[in-house]
Amino acid sequence: xxxxxxxxxxxxxxxxxxxxxxxxxxxxxxxxxxxxxxxxxxxxxxxxxxxxxxxxxxxxxxxxxxxxxxxxxxxxxxxxxxxxxxxxxxxxxxxxxxxxxxxxxxxxxxxxxxxxxxxxxxxxxxxxxxxxxxxxxxxxxxxxxxxxxxxxxxxxxxxxxxxxxxxxxxxxxxxxxxxxxxxxxxxxxx
Amino acid sequence: xxxxxxxxxxxxxxxxxxxxxxxxxxxxxxxxxxxxxxxxxxxxxxxxxxxxxxxxxxxxxxxxxxxxxxxxxxxxxxxxxxxxxxxxxxxxxxxxxxxxxxxxxxxxxxxxxxxxxxxxxxxxxxxxxxxxxxxxxxxxxxxxxxxxxxx
Numbered sequence: 001x002x003x004x005x006x007x008x009x010x011x012x013x014x015x016x017x018x019x020x021x022x023x024x025x026x027x028x029x030x031x032x033x034x035x036x037x038x039x040x041x042x043x044x045x046x047x048x049x050x051x052x053x054x055x056x057x058x059x060x061x062x063x064x065x066x067x068x069x070x071x072x073x074x075x076x077x078x079x080x081x082x083x084x085x086x087x088x089x090x091x092x093x094x095x096x097x098x099x100x101x102x103x104x105x106x107x108x109x110x111x112x113x114x115x116x117x118x119x120x121x122x123x124x125x126x127x128x129x130x131x132x133x134x135x136x137x138x139x140x141x142x143x144x145x146x147x148x149x150x151x152x153x154x155x156x157x158x159x160x161x162x163x164x165x166x167x168x169x170x171x172x173x174x175x176x177x178x179x180x181x182x183x184x185x186x187x188x189x190x
Numbered sequence: 191x192x193x194x195x196x197x198x199x200x201x202x203x204x205x206x207x208x209x210x211x212x213x214x215x216x217x218x219x220x221x222x223x224x225x226x227x228x229x230x231x232x233x234x235x236x237x238x239x240x241x242x243x244x245x246x247x248x249x250x251x252x253x254x255x256x257x258x259x260x261x262x263x264x265x266x267x268x269x270x271x272x273x274x275x276x277x278x279x280x281x282x283x284x285x286x287x288x289x290x291x292x293x294x295x296x297x298x299x300x301x302x303x304x305x306x307x308x309x310x311x312x313x314x315x316x317x318x319x320x321x322x323x324x325x326x327x328x329x330x331x332x333x334x335x336x337x338x339x340x341x
Contacts, residue, residue: 004205008221012201012228021232026198031340056199063196068236 013073023067026059029087033177036154038084040077041066044098047151050173065103084154086149090184091174093121095155103151106120112146124186148172154181157184194241197232206246206339208252212273214306219263227255253307253317257299290332297332304329 005041014058016022024046026039037055039047039062046066049058059139062069086092099117115133127140127147134143144169147158155173160181163169167187171178182189203222212220212227231251236245288307290298303314315325 004201004209005221008225009201009205011231012225015225015229015234019229021229023236050256057285059196059199060193062191068194068197069232070198071232072198072202 004114010073010075011046013076013166016071017073017076021069022071022076023069024062025076026062026074027072027074029081029084031085032174033180035089037083038077038080039070040080041100041102042099045080045152045155046051046103046157047101048153050153050154052173061103083151088154088184094122097150097155099155101151101156104146104149106146108134108136108139108142109146109149109180112143113150113152113156113158116147116150116156116161117157119157121157124160124182124185124187127169141158144170157181158175160185160187194235194238195244197235200244200248201228204248208248211249211307215253215302216259219259223259224252225255230255233298249307252318253303257317260295260299276303276334290336293332293335295305296334297328297335300325300328301332301336 004058013022013025017025024041026037031066033050037047037049037051037053037058039046039049039058041062046065047058047062049055059070080097083092083095083097084175087095090145101110101113104113111134112130115130116125118133119130127143129135130138131143136142143161146172148162150158150172151157155161159171159173159178161169168175168178179189202321208227209224212224216223217276227248231248234251241260261280290301293301300314300318303309303317310315311325311329314329318325318328320328
């Protein structure tokens with residue numbers, strides 16, 4: 001039995017995108033920080049998941065929010081794949097991909113992530129500072145939650161948020177990945 | 191209401207067996223048929239009202255795509271070229287295909303739906319766009335013709 005070929009699946013994906021049938025497109029990307037599941041919606045990246053998250057669960061979440069026609073294709077996301085790879089391998093210093101934050105449900109969380117997008121590469125911000133920028137200086141714990149549930153890590157750089165104690169702090173993808181991402185940007189970490 | 195799973199999860203779970211199914215019905219054209227079937231399925235998927243029997247549904251969509259493929263090919267062969275030889279023999283059910291070869295295409299399709307796809311008469315009726323009674327008749331006529339052929 002010959003299994004389904006990659007090229008057949010890519011043809012289906014290409015035709016589906018051409019016909020406007022795809023609600024979201026995903027790709028699996030091997031990177032220096034592990035295999036990432038990258039999901040693109042009509043307006044930008046909606047989700048990046050680290051390998052610890054169950055893929056079925058992530059894709060079901062996307063299907064629930066954007067529609068059931070979730071399609072896999074490396075080719076349709078070639079641009080996003082290249083941009084992420086180059087950034088994570090240290091070959092590029094900018095990672096400027098459109099992001100769609102519709103999976104961050106609470107308005108304050110979305111405000112936090114939007115502020116976070118403005119923190120440039122190589123710089124960091126404290127939870128308190130970010131809370132103030134998002135309009136509520138006392139909400140540093142809510143900022144912690146917003147970061148922990150960031151649907152598009154790496155591109156929305158929640159790894160640049162550090163506790164004011166000067167320690168590394170938490171990261172949804174684990175402290176090692178946070179360290180790696182910050183080191184890549186030339187930030188000295190504790 | 192139950193939620194439809196992401197379409198690609200279905201493709202990755204059932205894709206291989208759907209290709210086998212397409213190959214039974216369309217031989218060397220299986221990949222074209224399956225590609226067409228998956229696109230048809232994508233067009234219809236968001237409109238499904240429930241998430242039950244999705245595997246069976248994908249089989250039905252693939253069967254329809256294969257039948258339309260046969261029809262369009264039949265139209266094509268009204269040219270100078272002789273009809274392309276059946277390619278089923280290369281597969282594990284070649285015996286079945288050579289058994290039903292003496293029959294016309296309608297009868298062969300009915301028998302494939304009954305004995306290869308294992309559909310009930312209601313399912314066959316849906317595929318053929320006829321009544322359940324007519325589906326039963328087509329299958330039994332085909333079986334009778336076969337008996338007489340090999341008698």
